[in-house]
Amino acid sequence: MxxxxxxxxxxxxxxxxxxxxxxxxxxxxxxxxxxxxxxxxxxxxxxxxxxxxxxxxxxxxxxxxxxxxxxxxxxxxxxxxxxxxxxxxxxxxxxxxxxxxxxxxxxxxxxxxxxxxxxxxxxxxxxxxxxxxxxxxxxxxxxxxxxxxxxxxxxxxxxxxxxxxxxxxxxxxxxxxxxxxxxxxxxxxxxxxxxxxxxxxxxxxxxxxxxxxxxxxxxxxxxxxxxPHGRWEFDFTGEANHAGATRLVDRHDPMLAFASTVHTARAEAVARSAVATFGKVLVSPNGTNAIPLRVRAWLDARAADQSTLELMVSRITAAARGHATVDGIDLQVVAESITPxxxxxxxxxxxxxxxxxxxxxxxxxxxxxxxxxxxxxxxxxxxxxxxxxxxxxxxxxxxxxxxxxxxxxxxxxxxxxxxxxxxxxx
Known part of the structure; x- marks a missing residue:
């Protein structure tokens, strides 16, 4: 041809x-x-x-x-x-x-x-x-x-x-x-x-x-x-306990703060025409009848420009810390990789x-x-x-x-x- x-x-x-x-x-x-x-x-x-x-x-x-x-x-x-x-x-x-x-x-x-x-x-x-x-x-x-x-x-x-x-x-x-x-x-x-x-x-x-x-x-x-995009590990640590015998007011359940953070990530992404996804989650001890001790979750976030990405991730992180404080749990956030x-x-x-x-x-x-x-x-x-x-x-x-x-x-x-x-x- x-x-x-x-x-x-x-x-x-x-x-x-x-x-x-x-x-x-x-x-x-x-x-x-x-x-x-x-x-x-x-x-x-x-x-x-x-x-x-x-x-x-x-x-x-x-x-x-x-x-x-x-x-x-x-x-x-x-x-x-x-x-x-x-x-x-x-x-x-x-x-x-x-x-x-x-x-x-x-x-x-x-x-x-x-x-x-x-x-x-x-x-x-x-x-x-x-x-x-x-x-x-x-x-x-x-x-x-x-x-x-x-x-x-x-x-x-x-x-x-x-x-x-x-x-x-x-x-x-x-x-x-x-x-x-x-x-x-x-x-x-x-x-x-x-x-x-x-x-x-x-x-x-x-x-x-x-x-x-x-x-x-x-x-x-x-x-x-x-x-620009990156991956951040969110490590929510609470207190393991019995799912049936522990009163709600006595719980320090990291799953609650994590779940609230997932919703926050979606809202922040929508507001900025960006994307934010928690796609990988590890729960410990991962028992059906156990309140989790720890939830490790990875945020994948991407935006059209660097400033938008940074603002979105900072707001998601701040919201996660607020949720953790309310539920009486610890939170560590580590940036695993960031690509400009x-x-x-x-x-x-x-x-x-x-x-x-x-x-x-x-x-x-x-x-x-x-x-x-x-x-x-x-x-x-x-x-x-x-x-x-x-x-x-x-x-x-x-x-x-x-x-x-x-x-x-x-x-x-x-x-x-x-x-x-x-x-x-x-």
Missing amino acids: SRADGRAVADPHAAAAAFDSLWEEILAVGRDGGTGGYRRYAWSDADLTLREWFRGCAGARSMDLEEDRNGNLWAWWLPRDWVGDPKGAFVTGSHLDSVPDGGAFDGPLGIVAAFAAVDLLRARGIEPSIPIAVVAFSDEEGARFGVACIGSQLATGALAPERALGLRDIDGITLAEALTRVGRRPDRLGVDTTLTERVGVFIELHIEQGRALDLVDSPLALASSIW IVEFPPEPRRRLAQTLAHLGDIPVIPTAAGHDAGILSDSVPTAMLFVRNPTGVSHSPAEYADPVDCHVGAAALADVMAAWVAAEPA
Whole structure:
């Protein structure tokens, strides 16, 4: 196929073949038979299986496989006669881990599309003039250890190794222990000093997490920005007691303050056109006939700008302290992670739009979801492509993207890759 200016573009039928075969290979990995959702937590058996799949994809394409000091996987396609380390590379990819009972597309879509794009370039006889890499960043979702984008945050210095290694999962296992169990070296975690030299641009293709594209009938969009967002742990501690034998006036029940705080969070979010969610809760001792001793809950909050986010969280926290005082319980609030607003640079977005002009006008939209591209944006040029999500459902087994739209995304990524590396048919 060709554009109006005569340049070849990826064939959608070839994109379908390249994408579908890869997609089928990983559909069963980490999928729960009861919920239909995925449980691909960092350094779990499912994660290790997907890492081996990634290694196999690199080997099948004669790409050099590297696992860096932070567990991020890189598959390198180096130009002929390239000598020395990669520099100024075109890098694309995403992540392989999931939230609890997440969907199939969040993360893996970008990696499958990246390998499919490599296949499409090779089928067209294109030899890159600069290195190309497919990357799978480690523990993007933060589902196991509570902090998102661990791999990219460590690489850029946004997360200190000392803090990362002390993070614990729900079973009390630290990240350091988890890495040791799977044969990795915790002492190697830290800033990737070669990142800015090796990566010329990072383009992340991801399923849309929202429903903007369905409403404008477009299979693709470009990202303009990522809302500032963060996670805060609220630890309500009261007094455990008998649920039947303890008078209401004698109780110090942390569940009451927590429940009131949930309602406050919703009201504060509505008032500011933002979002605030308590999605993870741990209750101790968690007995049916026991007043809880402790309720640990995590607030996920996001807003269009930093000042709005800060004001909303401060008001939620103040209200929670007020509820705790009334009920005679203790409250500790700790910020686990805070990510400022990301404004994607205009030049990579302009180049993407120019390359994909044959597809028509591509919407440019913000996103409230965090991504590795956002973490890397302070270090290297970044951009994002979104594939339409017709229902807007994400972080759920019901997450879905039409195969045709996935094929469009893979073909578009191949076109961008080809244009960026200034390659011509050999």
